[in-house]
Each structure stands twice: as structure tokens, then as C-alpha cells.
Amino acid sequence: MFSVRKFEPNDMFSVIKLASETLTEKYNPTIFNYFYETFREYFLVAESAHKIISFIIGAEINSSKIKILMLSVSKKYRRKKVGNTILKELEKIILKKGINDIELEVRTKNNTAIKFYQKNGYKIKNKMGNYYQNGENAYIMRKKI
Numbered sequence: 001m002f003s004v005r006k007f008e009p010n011d012m013f014s015v016i017k018l019a020s021e022t023l024t025e026k027y028n029p030t031i032f033n034y035f036y037e038t039f040r041e042y043f044l045v046a047e048s049a050h051k052i053i054s055f056i057i058g059a060e061i062n063s064s065k066i067k068i069l070m071l072s073v074s075k076k077y078r079r080k081k082v083g084n085t086i087l088k089e090l091e092k093i094i095l096k097k098g099i100n101d102i103e104l105e106v107r108t109k110n111n112t113a114i115k116f117y118q119k120n121g122y123k124i125k126n127k128m129g130n131y132y133q134n135g136e137n138a139y140i141m142r143k144k145i
């Protein structure tokens, strides 16, 4: 059992910990505060037994496009539709804002995430070389909701 809700400042430590455990890119912890201050309506968490098990952050690129900046599910809770649920909640919020174009970047090697996003209707649109800190390539994926 889990529920999805908006990120709250008290979740900060758990989100930073989850990001460092599950995401390849290393982020300066202050960036999460910036995302909260700037894009709080698109910053969601999933909680199970008072524990943060997932988060997603979207950013408004312009009045018609959102970019998903980060999505993470705790290893122990994967393949239980947590990712699906938190993504769908974010899509609902985006649609309510009258925005229907969602974009994201994913490592070309991250087959799990690519399959996950494809299952959720996202399509590969482009490839960007040398995109990440370690020189890996990215696919740009997109969905019209």
C-alpha cells in the first residue's frame, strides 16, 4: 500500500537520500530546494508506512511543455506500479494546467527506464551525444497527453 502526495519540506532528507541511492547522476542537495521553490506543483512523492519510496520532479519549460527532471522508486518497491502511479498523478496535474506536451531525457543504456516510459506511452524522438557528466548519451522521449 502506498499513496502519492505533493512534496513537503519535511521530505527533503528522504528525497535526497533516495536520489543518491538510485540515480546515476550526482546532484548537489541544494538543487532539490530550488526545484521545490520553483516547480513545487510538479514535485510529488509516494509514501508507504510513513516512508518515502518514490519521487518525481517536473519542470515547466514554457507554457505548453513540461520536462520530467527526475523519477526514482526505491529498489525494494520496484515492479509494484509505484512508478506508474506517481507518473500518472503528475500527468493529471499537468493536464489540469492545460499542458499536454511532456518531455524527458534518459540514458540510452537505461533499458529499464526506457521500457517503463514506453509502456507509459512515451516515444524516443531524438538522441543527444555526450549528454551526461560521464559522457553517456541520452534519448529524448516525448508524450502528448
Ligand SMILES: CC(C)(COP(=O)(O)OP(=O)(O)OC[C@H]1O[C@@H](n2cnc3c(N)ncnc32)[C@H](O)[C@@H]1OP(=O)(O)O)[C@@H](O)C(=O)NCCC(=O)NCCS
Residues within 6 Å of the ligand: 022, 023, 069, 070, 071, 072, 073, 074, 077, 078, 079, 080, 081, 082, 083, 084, 085, 105, 106, 110, 111, 112, 113, 115, 116, 117, 119
Ligand atoms: C524506472 C523506474 C522509475 C520504474 O519504476 P517501477 O515502480 O519499478 O515501475 P512500475 O512497477 O510502475 O512498472 C510499470 C511497467 O514498466 C515496465 N518496466 C518497469 N521496470 C521494468 C524492468 N526492470 N524491465 C522491463 N520493463 C520494466 C513494465 O512494463 C512494467 O509493467 P509490468 O510490471 O506490468 O510488466 C524504476 O526502475 C527506477 O527508479 N529506476 C532507477 C531510476 C531511473 O532510472 N529513473 C528514470 C530515469 S530519470
